Amino acid sequence: MTVFGNASFDHHEQVVFAADADSGLKAVIAIHDTRRGPALGGCRYWSYADDAAALTDALRLSRGMTSKAVMADLPYGGGKSVVIADAARPKSPELLRALGRAVDRLAGRYIVAEDVGTSPADMDIVRTVTPHVAGLAEGGGDPSPATAHGVWRGIHAAVTHALRRNSLDGLTVAVQGLGHVGLHLCRLLHGEGARLVVTDLRPATMERAADEFGALPVAAEAIYDTDAEVFAPCALGGVINDGTVERLKARIVAGSANNQLAEDRHGARLAERGILYAPDYVINAGGLINIHHERDPRGYDRERAFAHVGRIEQTLADLFARAAASGIATHTAADRMAAG
Ligand code: NAD
Secondary structure, X not given: OXXXXXXXXXXXXXXXXXXXXXXXXXXXXXXXXXXXXXXXXXEEEEOOOOHHHHHHHHHXXXXXXXXXXXXXXXXXXXXXXXXXXOOOOOOOHHHHHHHHHHHHOOOOOEEEEEOOOOOHHXXXXXXXXXXXXXXXXXXXXXXXHHHHHHHHHHHHHHHHHHHOOOOOOOOEXXXXXXXXXXXXXXXXXXXXXXXXXXXXXOHHHHHHHHHHHOOEEOOHHHHHHOOOOEEEEOOOOOOEOOOOOOOOOOOEEOOOOOOOEOOHHHHHHHHHOOOEEOOHHHHOOHHHHHHHHHOOOOOOOHHXXXXXXXXXXXXXXXXXXXXXXXOOOHHHHHHHHHHO
C-alpha cells in the first residue's frame, strides 16, 4: 500500500491512521486542505476489502470535500474519515468515543459528521469526547433531507438546461439507492409528478418506495438500462464506469453519491454522448450547507438553511452555461471553478 504515491493523494496536508485496541477502532482521517477553514467531512463506517481500499476512499472523499466547500462558498476545508469495519455489525459506543478522541487530538483541524454507515445519534456519542463534531441529532439533525433538497433543485437546473423544461411532471427518474437521501429525493420528485424507477440492495425499502410513491422497483444492474430522462445515483461512488457509461439511456446524470465518475475520462465520455452530468460535489452540497447553518451562532434556522441549499440550482445553471460556452465537459468546468 502506498500513501504518497496513491493516485488520490493530491497534496493532502495530513493523513492520520488511528487505532484503539480496546474498542477495535481502525480508522483513516484524511485532511486535504485547510486553507479556507477547518476540514469538515463525514465519517464513513464501511466493510472495506483491505486497508488500501479504505485509504483510497478517504483520500478521494476528502479531496471532494475541498471542492464542495469552494463551490458552495463555505468557510471550510476538505476532510473525511473512514472506519474499517464490519458494516453489518452494530457500532459500539466505545468505538465511537475512540474515534472522537482521535478527532480531538487534531485540535479542530478536522470536524467530523455523519456519512454512510454513521448517524446523528452516533455523532451525539462522539460529542461526549470532542467538540469538533457536527451533524448532531440535537442540532440541525440528519443532513440528508437538505442533501435531497439540493439534488432536487439540481435536477431542475439540469432539466432546464438539457431538456428546456421547467417542470419534472411526467419525466422519468431512475433512482439508484433508497437510503437517507434517495428516499427523500423520491418524495420530492413524486410530489412534482415525476415517474420513478428505483433500485436498492434492500428489498423492503424498494417495496416502501413502490407503496408510497408508485415507484417501479428493478434489479440493481437493470437501473443503468432504464428508459429515463434522469439517472440519479444515490448509493455509492464509481457507478459511471467502463461497464455502465455506454449503457445509460438517460439524458441527465444527477444524484447525491460522492465520486460518481470512476475516472475523469468517464465524465468526458458522458459529454461526448450528449449526457449532461451534474458534478457530484456541486449538486450534493446540501448536507454541508445544512451543517454550516447548524454551526451558526444565531442558532439553526431550517428555512434559512434550505433557502441557502436552493442556491445550488443557480450554481449548476451557471456551471452548465459555462461548460457549454467553452465546449468542455461539466466535470472539467467544475474542477476549474473549484481550483479558482
Ligand atoms: P445510505 O447508506 O443511507 O443509503 C445508501 C443506499 O444505497 C442504501 O439503501 C443501500 O442499500 C443502497 N445501495 C448500496 N449499493 C447499492 C447498489 N449497488 N445498488 C442499489 N442500491 C445500493 O446513504 P445516504 O446518506 O443516503 O447517501 C447516499 C450517497 O450520497 C452516498 O454516496 C453519500 O456519500 C452521498 N451523500 C450523502 C449526503 C447526506 O447528507 N447523507 C451528503 C452528500 C453526499
